[in-house]
Amino acid sequence: MTKAYLETMPDEKGFFGQFGGSFIPPQLEKPFEEIQAAYEELKNSPEFIEELKYVRKHYQGRPTPITFAQNLTRACGGAKIYLKREDLNHTGAHKLNHCMAEVILAKYLGKKKVIAETGAGQHGVALATAAAYFGLECEIHMGEVDIAKEHPNVVRMKILGAKVVPATHGLKTLKEAVDSAFEAYLADTENSIYCIGSVVGPHPFPMMVRDFQSVIGFESKEQFLEHEDALPNHVVACVGGGSNAMGIFAGFIDDKEVNLYGVEPMGIGENLGQHSASLTHGSEGIMHGFNSIMLKDEKGEPAPVYSIGSGIDYPSVGPEHAYLNSIGRTKVGLCNDKEAIDAFYKLSQLEGIIPALESAHAVAYAMKLASTLPKDQTILVSLSGRGDKDIDFIVENHPL
Known part of the structure; x- marks a missing residue:
């Protein structure tokens, strides 16, 4: 029998065929390797699986x-x-499926703060919720255009204790929010983790977010x-x-x-x-x-x-x-x-x-x-x- 698709994709370097991989500055290579190693360990951990099951059933x-x-x-x-x-x-929204898991991962790595981008605000709200639940700081980067358009979610993030940082360059939407969040993460990889909000970004995030979703x-x-x-x-x-x-x-x-x-x-x-x-x-x-x-x-x-x-x-x-x-x-x-x-x-x-x-x-x-x-x-x-x-x-x- 052939192996199931999810067991074979991506390859060990994070490629789905020719797509994917990790094209990042040298200073991010070690932090991303740590994230991947932690994920590989946690995903087979009965304790992690049980914690995630509990959270999904009794909280989500x-x-x-x-x-x-x-x-x-x-x-x-x-x-x-x-x-x-x-x-x-x-x-x-579906975003809490991976946000709760990513914050558990952040705690496992000893991080004090989670950083992310958001477009419509659903990922930002979900990560702020997960950070509140697990007791971590949260910083969300969001384009100025989207801040005005998605006002209810901005209010929710702030009530949940997150710091909302406007992305004011370019078109001031989702791409610029990603740029801004990456810069903030680069400035403090020691204490923070970048919790990517979709099946994008460098390996292992496309695989990790898919698996959690x-x-x-x-x-x-x-x-x-x-x-x-x-x-x-x-x-x-x-x-x-x-x-x-x-x-x-x-x-x-x-x-x-x-x-x-x-x-x-x-x-x-x-x-x-x-x-x-x-x-x-x-x-x-x-x-x-x-x-x-x-x-x-x-x-x-x-x-x-x-x-x-x-x-x-x-x-x-x-x-x-x-x-x-x-x-x-x-x-x-x-x-x-x-x-x-x-x-x-x-x-x-x-x-x-x-x-x-x-x-x-x-x-x-x-x-x-x-x-x-x-x-x-x-x-x-x-x-x-x-x-x-x-x-x-x-x-x-x-x-x-």
Whole structure:
């Protein structure tokens, strides 16, 4: 028998095929080696596994359920749409799945402080929550544009005790927040750890975050079998960096009969600066310490990007997504701002579930896909977060 995919990828140097690896300054090599060694030790530790299980069950509220979206299904007139309800995870998104584990890792390494970037604020809130729970300092870097747009999450981070640092250069969004957080981490690798918020960055983070998020996929597989006595025909998730997508894909990656769709944000147009569709319009390049597919300007630098979903406006994509797409295991779906807003309102009014704008991209694509399929087909959507953070922005800028 061949080994399961998750046991073989990435290789020992952190590569998924040609993508991934670690392209970092010399002063970060030792800290990242320490992080990898600690993770390799902890992931096989019964104590760590039990602690994580306890936290997930008694604090996070896992397992999160799967919901059959019967009214949305009826409205689309085709395949049955199911939702994996990561919006019901504590803090309102999937991010706590890896944040609790990363902070346990930080404590194991004797760190006093966790540093991270955030786009929509979901990762920032989750890390601030984990830091509060485990008694560590927390510093979150966030673009000025996103600070204004995602005000509710900024307030939550501050209430939770985190220091929020504005990224004021460039486009003042997610890429700049990553730049800023990396600089802060470089200044104090002794006492702090950089808790990357997606399946991006240098090895071992794409692997580590995928593994911590794979709980979504493994729960989904078991739960979906209870609903349908079969696996879903299609699994759909939004992709920026791609942590929620890799999390749910992990449960089905060896099941070749299940189609996997990563939905990219097409924003408001196809020109550079109007979208964040890296896999669709990008090319191979190194950014933030890893090799993947990225959007580039005429100088070959990371291009300006845009999406109404602050958590997915990133000019690259997780290296594992680049690899899986290159070998044809995953397919790319596209969703523009208008479609995401429509899905945001439809899911809210047909099912009583207000999705995050990022998650609305996956819902929108699932709605389009469902309408093209027969009624005996099934679609499972990763509803990666809830929309509390977006309601003020939506009502002000995109009222009904």
